[in-house]
Amino acid sequence: MKDQDSFEYVKDLFTEYLLKHHHRKTPERFAILERIFIYEQHFTVEMLYNQMKDSYRVSLATIYNTIDLLLECNLIVKHLLGGQLAQYEKVSGLNTHHHLICTRCGKVKEFSDKQIRTSIQSKQFVHFQLSHYSLYLYGLCSKCQAELKNQK
Numbered sequence: 001m002k003d004q005d006s007f008e009y010v011k012d013l014f015t016e017y018l019l020k021h022h023h024r025k026t027p028e029r030f031a032i033l034e035r036i037f038i039y040e041q042h043f044t045v046e047m048l049y050n051q052m053k054d055s056y057r058v059s060l061a062t063i064y065n066t067i068d069l070l071l072e073c074n075l076i077v078k079h080l081l082g083g084q085l086a087q088y089e090k091v092s093g094l095n096t097h098h099h100l101i102c103t104r105c106g107k108v109k110e111f112s113d114k115q116i117r118t119s120i121q122s123k124q125f126v127h128f129q130l131s132h133y134s135l136y137l138y139g140l141c142s143k144c145q146a147e148l149k150n151q152k
C-alpha cells in the first residue's frame with residue numbers, strides 16, 4: 001500500500017485524473033505538482049511562479065491552469081482568507097490542521113487538535129462522505145493586539 005501523503009501516490013491520482021478528463025499529461029504540470037508537494041505551508045501563485053521560473057520554463061498561465069486542475073481533483077485546497085491574495089495548500093489526509101487567522105493583518109497560524117480530529121472522524125454524515133476538512137478561527141494575532149493597545 002502506498003503512503004497517502006507520498007508524491008508517488010498523488011502523482012498517480014493526478015495522472016488518472018488527466019487521462020479521464022482528456023487533459024494532456026505535460027511535464028510542466030507534473031513539475032508544478034512536485035513543487036507544490038514540497039511546501040509545508042500555504043503558498044500563492046506568485047510564490048510558486050517565482051520559485052519555479054529559474055529552474056523550469058513555466059508560464060504563469062500554465063501555473064494557473066494546473067492549479068485549477070489540481071483543485072478539481074482535490075489534491076490542493078484554496079483558502080479564502082479575506083481580501084488577500086488567494087492562498088493554496090496541498091491536501092494531506094493524515095495531517096489535518098486548522099487555521100488561526102488575524103482579521104487585522106491577515107497572518108495565518110496553523111494548529112492541530114487531537115480532540116477535534118477524533119470528534120469529526122467519529123461523526124456519521126447522512127448521504128455524505130467526508131474527504132478532508134479544515135477549520136478557520138478568526139481573531140487578533142499578538143502583534144496586532146500589542147499595536148492596538150499602544151494606540152490607546
Ligand SMILES: [Zn+2]
Pocket residue numbers: 042089097098099110
Ligand atoms: Zn493550512
Ligand SMILES: [Zn+2]
Pocket residue numbers: 102103104105106107140141142143144145
Ligand atoms: Zn495581526
